[in-house]
Amino acid sequence: xxxxxxxxxSFILMTAGGFFVFVxxxxxxxxxxxxxxxxxxxxxxxxxxxxxxxxxxxxSGVTLASVKLAAILLFLLLTGPTASNAxxxxxxxxxxxxNARSIDPDNDSDNPS
Amino acid sequence: xxxxxxxxxxxxxxxxAIAIVRTANLFVAVMLSGIFSLLLAANFFLxxxxxxxxxxxxxxxxxxxxxxxxxxAMLDERETxxxxxxxxxxxxxxxxxxxxxxxxxxxxxxxxxxxxVHQHVAPWYFETTRELIDIPNVVTAVLASFRGYDTLGEVxxxxxxxxxxxxxxxxxxxxxxxxxxxxxxxxGLRHYLIPRVVGRLLIPFIVLFGLYVQFHGDFGPxxxxxxxxxxxxxxxxxxxLEGENRALEVLPRGVLTGLAAGGALLYGAVxxxxxxxxxNFLDYSVLSDDPVVGQHMGILLIEAGVGMTVTGxxxxxxxxxxxxxxx
Numbered sequence: 001x002x003x004x005x006x007x008x009x010s011f012i013l014m015t016a017g018g019f020f021v022f023v024x025x026x027x028x029x030x031x032x033x034x035x036x037x038x039x040x041x042x043x044x045x046x047x048x049x050x051x052x053x054x055x056x057x058x059x060s061g062v063t064l065a066s067v068k069l070a071a072i073l074l075f076l077l078l079t080g081p082t083a084s085n086a087x088x089x090x091x092x093x094x095x096x097x098x099n100a101r102s103i104d105p106d107n108d109s110d111n112p113s
Numbered sequence: 114x115x116x117x118x119x120x121x122x123x124x125x126x127x128x129x130a131i132a133i134v135r136t137a138n139l140f141v142a143v144m145l146s147g148i149f150s151l152l153l154a155a156n157f158f159l160x161x162x163x164x165x166x167x168x169x170x171x172x173x174x175x176x177x178x179x180x181x182x183x184x185x186a187m188l189d190e191r192e193t194x195x196x197x198x199x200x201x202x203x204x205x206x207x208x209x210x211x212x213x214x215x216x217x218x219x220x221x222x223x224x225x226x227x228x229x230v231h232q233h234v235a236p237w238y239f240e241t242t243r244e245l246i247d248i249p250n251v252v253t254a255v256l257a258s259f260r261g262y263d264t265l266g267e268v269x270x271x272x273x274x275x276x277x278x279x280x281x282x283x284x285x286x287x288x289x290x291x292x293x294x295x296x297x298x299x300x301g302l303r304h305y306l307i308p309r310v311v312g313r314l315l316i317p318f319i320v321l322f323g324l325y326v327q328f329h330g331d332f333g334p335x336x337x338x339x340x341x342x343x344x345x346x347x348x349x350x351x352x353x354l355e356g357e358n359r360a361l362e363v364l365p366r367g368v369l370t371g372l373a374a375g376g377a378l379l380y381g382a383v384x385x386x387x388x389x390x391x392x393n394f395l396d397y398s399v400l401s402d403d404p405v406v407g408q409h410m411g412i413l414l415i416e417a418g419v420g421m422t423v424t425g426x427x428x429x430x431x432x433x434x435x436x437x438x439x440x
């Protein structure tokens with residue numbers, strides 16, 4: 001019984017995490033400029049891995065694997081936002097203006113500058 | 114289940130490969146090749162080849178992306194369109210593709226235990242590793258002891274490649290450098306607090322993990338190649354944060370070239386020690402009274418040599434690139 005509850009909880013957590021990663025991916029493709037795209041993609045850095053790793057940790061129980069997963073989560077939570085910060089400040093330095101209104105279909109995908 | 118995941122990953126590999134070929138922006142191509150390596154590493158891991166997956170992730174997705182980016186810093190971002198005869202290229206590619214597809218018909222089925230590759234020497238390695246070498250990771254036993262000659266060759270390939278890159282890039286231009294040096298910023302991301310704080314926090318753990326991978330290679334996935342790449346990644350992170358000059362103060366060029374050459378020398382010396390103590394070249398059993406302990410010692414030493422060479426070579430190449438095109 002308890003095992004089933006844990007299974008269901010971990011299933012819900014992982015599905016929710018997958019959903020947020022998917023939403024982040026859609027946002028990264030659909031948003032108009034670099035900063036809003038990064039804003040959308042940062043969902044995959046933060047809530048996505050938290051939920052997915054929490055779900056996987058429920059599967060592995062109180063083992064060494066869970067400790068390793070916690071270490072991975074800590075690493076991801078430290079590096080993901082830092083990388084986003086570095087990317088955003090690099091973009092700002094290279095002269096990319098935050099302007100969500102300039103929705104220009106020719107100015108997306110291949111060449112961000 | 115493994116097959117579904119593999120097909121999924123291989124499809125993405127193909128999509129990424131086509132995207133790499135089609136994009137004219139070299140920066141995008143570099144990023145995509147990093148993604149390609151990561152997908153490939155996940156695929157290796159699905160096939161239970163954890164050692165190879167770790168190497169692919171550390172070298173392919175990590176270090177080579179950094180090296181490509183440092184090469185890109187000297188180049189134009191756009192690819193110049195080459196106007197060669199496309200018909201000939203198309204014919205060559207089509208013929209080779211058909212030949213490869215034809216060859217796959219003779220391949221054994223996926224995960225077939227009766228495939229020739231599983232019937233040749235592999236069973237012997239599995240049976241005798243416990244008795245002769247007594248380490249849990251058979252991959253390390255094969256790589257470091259049974260096929261020590263091959264790995265020695267690989268170390269020298271890495272060293273030779275490093276020497277080649279240094280000959281091409283490490284051209285000291287004393288006057289130009291002196292003119293440029295005083296105007297330069299202290300370098301790196303010194304003025305950016307968040308990357309700096311987090312980076313400084315992470316570097317010790319990255320290097321510690323590298324050492325773990327180095328010395329735990331007998332028991333789990335890992336070894337000198339992966340550890341060398343991870344330690345080099347930690348030092349490159351330091352160079353990006355604190356500026357290349359600070360990194361060179363910590364690990365000067367001489368030390369790096371010494372590491373690269375010394376690692377290969379250590380590997381060769383262990384082999385010669387085998388001859389001197391009455392065995393064959395790279396026969397570690399004679400290094401100690403107990404042959405198994407001798408094997409452990411030999412593997413530890415040559416893995417250390419591999420790690421030293423890989424770290425030294427990768428960092429030398431990185432500094433050679435960085436000294437030319439400033440980030």
